[in-house]
Amino acid sequence: MSVLLTTYQHERFIADALEGVVAQRLDGPWEVIVGDDASTDRNREIIRDYARRYPDLIHTHFPERNLGHGGRPIFAQMVERARGDHLAVLDGDDYWTDPRKLARQSAYLDAHPGCAMCFHDVVIHWEDGSAPDSRSTRRWEPRRFGLRHLLGSVNIAACSPMFRRTALAPLPEWYRDVIWGDWQLYVLAAQHGWIGYLPDAMAVYRVNDGGVTWADDGSVVERARRVVRFHGELAGRFDARLDRVFARSRSKALFELAAAQAAAGDDGGARDSLARSLRAYGPRLRPRDARRLLLRRSIGRGPHR
Incomplete structure (x- = not known):
């Protein structure tokens, strides 16, 4: 099991993300790779502190320069470095709230060999209070998804998926230049099997001035x-x-x-x-x-x- 935590300029949030990760309860071996894309705030300092406190668990991936492209090149490098058969992904401004999240998703993939990726519901939280908290995915959605669902109305928050490594690695060269890195990952996974949905909310997706969402383009x-x-x-x-x-x-x-x-x-x-x-x-x-x-x-x- 590998956790890939991608982060940039998240000094206000990264501790919450890391706390949610280290709180996970897993029986088997696992690793956490934290990739910081050359932040200029205190982000790396905070990450190093956690790496010192959890040396057998947390490993850093710090490129010397910002790789850009919305974090997709650094993420591709982290996928190549990961050793686990299952890959859980997280951005540095979001956080997990259920300590059994990873165990539940990994068990789900083990129990369903035809499933290439599974995800769960999350709480959407607006940092500025401009909107009330809401849920990302409707509870009445089907529990299994295919490609047509992905291209339709299903919402999958970027802090919720777990993939089989074989569904992603290695990522294609064109991945670094796509407009939204998360949805292309879901489409890639859908080529290798169906996508499973766990209806419980096990994470918080922050909407904030330091994050990037599909709705940030104004009009x-x-x-x-x-x-x-x-x-x-x-x-x-x-x-x-x-x-x-x-x-x-x-x-x-x-x-x-x-x-x-x-x-x-x-x-x-x-x-x-x-x-x-x-x-x-x-x-x-x-x-x-x-x-x-x-x-x-x-x-x-x-x-x-």
Whole structure:
């Protein structure tokens, strides 16, 4: 079992993350690799202190310079260094709350050989108090997921997954340049088996000014553009038999972008995104795609309300 804790400029939070890790109760051997991407605050100092206190458990991975790309290159290095058959991941500004989290997930993978990755619910906590705490994943979600679920509406917080090492290692070269490092990992895992869901909340995902979330890009239109880019990045990087699945997910993302642009009064952009949406899934228009035609007809009548 290997825990991969990736961190950068997290001096306010890293102690909570490490406390949640060292509190884990496991029967077998395990290791913790803490990778700091050349922070300039006290992050490394705090990590070194924990490494001194737990020398047989915590190992540091400190590159001499910042590797950038949203932490994806340093994470790839940590995956290569990991020795465990199961890989649990965590960012330095989140923390685990259940001391049996790792044991439960590892037992789940052992009991289900066809499962490539499992995750659990988490509490979403806004540090500035701008929103109440909430749960990441609806409790009525199915307990097993496939690729179509990942490209749909399921939410998987980055502090919750545990992977089989064989589902990730080695990470492909293109991984360092993707827009969201976590979701591509889930898609990679889905090529090796199904994804399991444990409904209990066993971690806290912080939303703070030092973190990066998919929703940090300001306007609804900009967020929609990032979703389109994410779906576009999947094409040509996996089994060719999945191209149609990816094309459909990108078509849906382009439609959502068109709707956002239309609502913002950008009729020209909406028309272009809608046309790309229809092209992305091929020339055949299915009945459920009729709403796209309705949107196309409404463009040009002014901002939507």
